[in-house]
Amino acid sequence: MTTETAQTQLVSHPWQRWGWLAGGVWLLFLAFPVTMILERHAGGGQRALGLVLVALFAVVYALGFVRLFRSDYPVPGAWPLLVVLVALIGGVATVIGTDAMAMAPFAVAWVAWSQPWPRGGWYAAGLTALGLLVLALAPGDDGVYLLPLLLVLGFSALMRVFDTFTERQAEIGEALAVVAERERVARDVHDVLGHSLTAISVKAELASRMLEVDQTRAARELAEVQELARDALAEIRSTVAGLRATRIEDELETARETLTASGITPEVVGDPDDVGVAQRIVLAWAVREAVTNVIRHSRASRCRIALGPRSLVVTDDGVGATGPEGNGLRGLRERVSASGGTVTSGPGPDGRGHELRVEL
Structure with missing residues (x-):
């Protein structure tokens, strides 16, 4: 049996093949940082850099959820993937500043889902607290990303509790x-x-x-x-x-x-x-x-x-x-x-x- 055939058999179950869409569908909200990059009066090089970083972020996040639905807890490589996500958020921040925090809820969701419960909940809460600290220290920030961070944390925790209860x-x-x-x-x-x-x-x-x-x-x-x-x-x-x-x-x-x-x-x-x-x-x-x-x-x-x-x-x-x-x-x-x-x-x-x- 070839590697390709084995992989095809491995993902034959519909949930294993398409379950990553449960996390990937939220990538639509990356439209917000993309819009901000395009609206900023930055040079063409900076705009291109920002768009590339957002695209890489979407790919890494989607691949993470593919692995999530084909592995047991804890998900292999979960922490390196989180480091990459945070680094990409930091890279986008060099282009649009604290508006890059629009991508932080994705990192919080990944932590909550990639680790066994309730450990994943505590890690997600800690990452949320770090994001809130960044928002609090950022000059001129109006706290617009405070609610999305808290909503993602609460929704992820609720779903993981329900999953564990089941x-x-x-x-x-x-x-x-x-x-x-x-x-x-x-x-x-x-x-x-x-x-x-x-x-x-x-x-x-x-x-x-x-x-x-x-x-x-x-x-x-x-x-x-x-x-x-x-x-x-x-x-x-x-x-x-x-x-x-x-x-x-x-x-x-x-x-x-x-x-x-x-x-x-x-x-x-x-x-x-x-x-x-x-x-x-x-x-x-x-x-x-x-x-x-x-x-x-x-x-x-x-x-x-x-x-x-x-x-x-x-x-x-x-x-x-x-x-x-x-x-x-x-x-x-x-x-x-x-x-x-x-x-x-x-x-x-x-x-x-x-x-x-x-x-x-």
Whole structure:
């Protein structure tokens, strides 16, 4: 696969391809410093310099938001890009003076969005305070850029809070789904065993009383106890096997649907019926966690799920691991380790993307 092809696959998801427009649309407001440069009675060289600097500012800002929507937090190269933006604002200021502060809200927005929350909010507030200090010290400034700075800071903070709240709500929803699944399994087991164990208890007690007065009846009751115990054991085995088989099949089907809905092409290899009964719950859990990570963090266009009798390998063509290991993967490691297995995570076979491998 060529680099160009890999890049095309990487940005196949609409939000990854066009999400930068959410920040780039505000570049229309650079019309204000452009107008000021053109209206100033400066030499042609100064006007050309100012226009070039504004154009470079727009390009750097747009490229930053392209990277923002294709990376995890913190965005790689966020601080060098901020330095470039501030330097360009300073360069424009040599042409139009403090009117170059019309470009400062862009730098504030970049800081707020390129860093994890709430750290990004504090950095944006600090940059806003610095901009306000510049305005306060500038001779003859009428404070016209005070409101835009504060509005951009407030809007960025509000959107980041909403974004963080949405992510945490999704995590809580997943945790509640796990609790609900555990409760459902507990109810199923209770329904299967409750009646049988009650009958066994009653008949065993009756048989113990009949041993001295009616051994024939006692023997009959004990035989029924044995039969009930065998039936109960068969039912619980059938129930547990059914739960496990349903879970891994359901997880694979859900994986296909959610990956497709996220713009990621799924490929599933292997038959769930070949998976050992004792391994199905753990591997089903691994499928769920691996696919969740692919959707949330990989920015991938393809995902391959290879299922074996005692193994699972999930590979994507995304950006690879870009941050510390999350709670979900740590929990999966603990669960697999308790089953005597191992989890390995790293780059894909060709050095691109990411691969999660579970061996039991």
